[in-house]
Amino acid sequence: xxxQEIFKKVASILSQIIKCDLSEINESTxxxxxxxxxxLTHVHLVLAVEKEFEIRFSLGELQDLQNVKDMVLMVENxxxx
Amino acid sequence: MSLxxxxxxxxxxxxxxxxxxxxxxxKNFCYEQANNRIGSFLTFFDSVSLSSGDVIAVESDKSxxxxxxxxxxxxxxxxxxxxxxxxxxxxxxxSLTSVNVKLAVTRKKDMHKTLTQxxxxxxxxxxxxxxxxxxxxxxxxxxxxVYMMFSSGSTGDPKLIPITRNNLEKYxxxxxxxxxxxxxxxFSQIASLxxxxxxxxxxxxxxxKGSLCPIKLNESLxxxxxxxxFHINYWMSVPSLVFFMMDALGxxxxxxxxxxxxxxxxxxxxxxxARQWSDIASNGDIINLYGPTECTVAAAYYKLxxxxxxxxxxxxxxxxxxxxxxxxxxxxxxxxxxxxxxxGYLGNNTKSKQDYLLSKQGQIFYRSGDISLLLKNEYxxxxxxxxQVKIRGYRIEIEELESILNKNLGDDFIVVPIDEIQIGNxxxxxxxxxxxxxxxxxxxxxxxxxxxxxxxxxxxxxxSIPRNSNGKLDRKLAKQRVQ
Numbered sequence: 376x377x378x379q380e381i382f383k384k385v386a387s388i389l390s391q392i393i394k395c396d397l398s399e400i401n402e403s404t405x406x407x408x409x410x411x412x413x414x415l416t417h418v419h420l421v422l423a424v425e426k427e428f429e430i431r432f433s434l435g436e437l438q439d440l441q442n443v444k445d446m447v448l449m450v451e452n453x454x455x456x
Numbered sequence: 457m458s459l460x461x462x463x464x465x466x467x468x469x470x471x472x473x474x475x476x477x478x479x480x481x482x483k484n485f486c487y488e489q490a491n492n493r494i495g496s497f498l499t500f501f502d503s504v505s506l507s508s509g510d511v512i513a514v515e516s517d518k519s520x521x522x523x524x525x526x527x528x529x530x531x532x533x534x535x536x537x538x539x540x541x542x543x544x545x546x547x548x549x550x551s552l553t554s555v556n557v558k559l560a561v562t563r564k565k566d567m568h569k570t571l572t573q574x575x576x577x578x579x580x581x582x583x584x585x586x587x588x589x590x591x592x593x594x595x596x597x598x599x600x601x602v603y604m605m606f607s608s609g610s611t612g613d614p615k616l617i618p619i620t621r622n623n624l625e626k627y628x629x630x631x632x633x634x635x636x637x638x639x640x641x642x643f644s645q646i647a648s649l650x651x652x653x654x655x656x657x658x659x660x661x662x663x664x665k666g667s668l669c670p671i672k673l674n675e676s677l678x679x680x681x682x683x684x685x686f687h688i689n690y691w692m693s694v695p696s697l698v699f700f701m702m703d704a705l706g707x708x709x710x711x712x713x714x715x716x717x718x719x720x721x722x723x724x725x726x727x728x729x730a731r732q733w734s735d736i737a738s739n740g741d742i743i744n745l746y747g748p749t750e751c752t753v754a755a756a757y758y759k760l761x762x763x764x765x766x767x768x769x770x771x772x773x774x775x776x777x778x779x780x781x782x783x784x785x786x787x788x789x790x791x792x793x794x795x796x797x798x799x800g801y802l803g804n805n806t807k808s809k810q811d812y813l814l815s816k817q818g819q820i821f822y823r824s825g826d827i828s829l830l831l832k833n834e835y836x837x838x839x840x841x842x843x844q845v846k847i848r849g850y851r852i853e854i855e856e857l858e859s860i861l862n863k864n865l866g867d868d869f870i871v872v873p874i875d876e877i878q879i880g881n882x883x884x885x886x887x888x889x890x891x892x893x894x895x896x897x898x899x900x901x902x903x904x905x906x907x908x909x910x911x912x913x914x915x916x917x918x919x920s921i922p923r924n925s926n927g928k929l930d931r932k933l934a935k936q937r938v939q
């Protein structure tokens with residue numbers, strides 16, 4: 376699975392959780408950009424992504440997740456191992 | 457041995473040098489590092505002539521430096537007031553001024569700039585140098601305040617609740633009388649440092665040679681993962697955190713077998729939540745604590761046995777070792793006395809002492825504002841006397857929010873708590889108003905004056921504010937209008 380495919384899936388998950396249009400989401404999108412992206416949303420997003428890709432983020436990795444791009448890269452790294 | 461002597465000993469003894477002081481995913485710190493850092497703070501205090509009885513404000517994040525600073529203050533007898541970006545600075549500034557804060561210790565540039573502009577002497581922690589001194593115990597009067605916390609429990613400006621070294625000493629003694637805390641254990645630290653649940657975490661941990669595991673606000677919903685990774689033994693949180701974690705846990709049980717004892721505090725605990733938690737932390741005891749900040753973290757306890765089949769709310773229970781409970785026969789209000797009870801608010805407030813403290817049987821009691829019933833030697837919570845509710849665990853008076861809106865916008869408003877998470881604890885509020893074209897200004901007032909933890913999820917325009925036949929606000933009808 377390449378970077379673009381992962382991005383599409385992550386963006387789709389995020390748009391469903393925060394109920395926004397896909398066009399509002401790009402790689403640099405973070406919680407600062409979207410009002411509805413609060414800590415509860417963030418947890419739902421993390422859990423949904425973990426379930427979708429069958430991975431688990433470590434605590435350290437969760438700390439490093441600042442935006443969609445970080446999440447995509449992290450998923451990519453985990454899937455390539 | 458006194459709490460503060462134990463803290464000094466634990467920080468400086470050879471046995472503890474390499475033991476873990478703070479545990480984080482990215483970095484751990486040992487007691488030796490903490491000892492050095494605290495020594496640096498003590499040297500800094502000397503350099504700026506800060507001494508016992510002085511008051512400082514501390515921009516508090518969950519960093520190693522801040523925990524060390526709190527302990528350095530406790531050792532030196534300097535009173536600290538935790539403040540943070542989550543609070544509305546404009547509302548707390550008058551109280552900070554009124555208690556003669558000698559120095560504000562800041563972390564972030566914007567906090568530093570704001571406080572400097574308001575006339576406070578400020579020091580940014582990034583400028584602290586490494587020059588350190590030995591951490592030694594000094595005898596300091598038990599009447600000196602160890603910390604002050606803000607409470608929003610009345611109309612007007614937030615009140616400062618000062619807690620003395622004696623009060624804190626007695627609280628820790630009460631908890632250690634209740635639970636045999638094992639040394640070298642691991643403690644969660646979930647509550648914000650501006651919330652006095654954090655006092656329990658910090659002092660119980662370090663008095664018992666423990667390791668503290670701070671969990672930041674945006675990590676709290678996954679805090680069970682921290683408990684898992686760091687093998688946390690003593691957990692303290694508000695009950696509603698369990699509710700939010702259930703989704704994340706996806707029905708898994710015995711997820712944190714390391715937890716030996718859980719303390720719940722800050723809001724009513726339901727038997728249902730207790731059952732859920734007992735599935736997650738199945739090896740540990742659960743203790744429901746109850747009490748206002750004014751009585752040093754908690755004043756009563758109820759230890760749950762393993763039978764969680766009941767419904768409703770877990771009782772308040774019995775008085776802790778160093779507290780006294782009684783019920784005012786006039787209005788069923790629960791009164792709290794004993795050596796953990798404070799002696800009065802500081803900061804700008806219009807309430808006089810007789811409004812919240814009264815003398816009974818030759819002793820001082822704090823009026824809790826909670827209605828209680830004593831059944832079979834257990835106190836039970838039956839409701840509030842006023843309109844105080846909790847929003848996301850934070851105590852707030854609805855009338856205070858309405859007063860802020862009214863003062864700034866000159867109209868009538870009703871604020872309605874909505875989306876109840878637990879009994880008396882809500883997710884957000886709705887604002888009801890009647891004058892058209894006010895919505896932008898309402899948003900501005902909310903942004904500028906409401907505490908940051910208050911979430912306004914609905915603003916509803918009505919033809920008129922609902923009132924009953926006595927002309928009083930009809931809050932039941934208002935609630936229906938929102939739903």
